[in-house]
Amino acid sequence: MPHCHTYLKRLRDHGYRITPQREMIIQIIAHCGRHMSAEEVMEKVRAKTSSINIATVYRTLDLLVENGLASRFDLGNGNTAYATSEHGPHIHLVCKHCGSVTEITESDISASLDRIEDLYDFDCRPYHFSVHGLCRDCRDTRTD
Amino acid sequence: MPHCHTYLKRLRDHGYRITPQREMIIQIIAHCGRHMSAEEVMEKVRAKTSSINIATVYRTLDLLVENGLASRFDLGNGNTAYATSEHGPHIHLVCKHCGSVTEITESDISASLDRIEDLYDFDCRPYHFSVHGLCRDCRDTRTD
DNA sequence: TTCCTTGTTGCAAACGTTCGCAACAAAGGA
DNA sequence: TCCTTTGTTGCGAACGTTTGCAACAAGGAA
Incomplete structure (x- = not known):
């Protein structure tokens, strides 16, 4: 159940700016029902538009985690995954x-x-x- | 309570070779009562001898973890620590x-x-x- | 609408860690 | 003792991720 506008509103309410990069990254992880790695988010971004920088992907995912809008998982063997924290x-x-x-x-x-x-x-x-x-x-x- | 010879014996019994590098790394983490990062182990090594390569430190720590002789901890914010698993x-x-x-x-x-x-x-x-x-x-x- | 402030981005460098490979050396056998 | 096998090391490159910094642009004020 993607609620991109809700996530964006929460960010705006916290005083963050809404950029096209953030909108796209939020849309991607909100629509993808499962957890994703930063690299998977990057691939989806590349398929849609002229690539966002990978550092921006990491920064946006960190931002979502820090504000309780997403979760970060240690999947062992050094892999990290992210997912929206709707549940x-x-x-x-x-x-x-x-x-x-x-x-x-x-x-x-x-x-x-x-x-x-x-x-x-x-x-x-x-x-x-x-x-x-x-x-x-x-x-x-x-x-x- | 350091039992370096016990750790070394366990490795030998598992078919691994005992090298000066492994002896030194085991001695360091067995004598240090608390958990240490790979970089801290590396510093202790440097203080004792003509530096062991950092890749060897990581490989030895992984070897100990894989054989149940040490534990690896995720301390959050991307930091990892190691300690012998005596307790x-x-x-x-x-x-x-x-x-x-x-x-x-x-x-x-x-x-x-x-x-x-x-x-x-x-x-x-x-x-x-x-x-x-x-x-x-x-x-x-x-x-x- | 335009301007200004300052949060955000892209880039490149750096970080901690892992990997491939050729040279080396531990350990067992002759 | 020396030889042989093969597991281990050091090196350098690469990986995924983070950081500093200058340029950019979101959003509020005029």
């Missing part, structure tokens, strides 16, 4: 073997987050959060 | 504002890990695991 926090199970990513809901771990807040007086903001391990298929075929 | 899994609370790192024990979140395993049939291996949020001091001084 609240995203928590991922990343398989160390095959790299598959399973999305879970925050409520599945809320008990532990509450416990951490109580014990350590630490305000958990798990907007991007990955648990690394082995998915069922990979666990069945290896033992380490 | 079992390390779970960190990383403050998004000041970057402070608080170590917690696995038992604090074991209930959620068990729940994830049950619900998603996913074998959690949280040897390196970070929860991002705000520490008490930073939470008290800002609201976002």
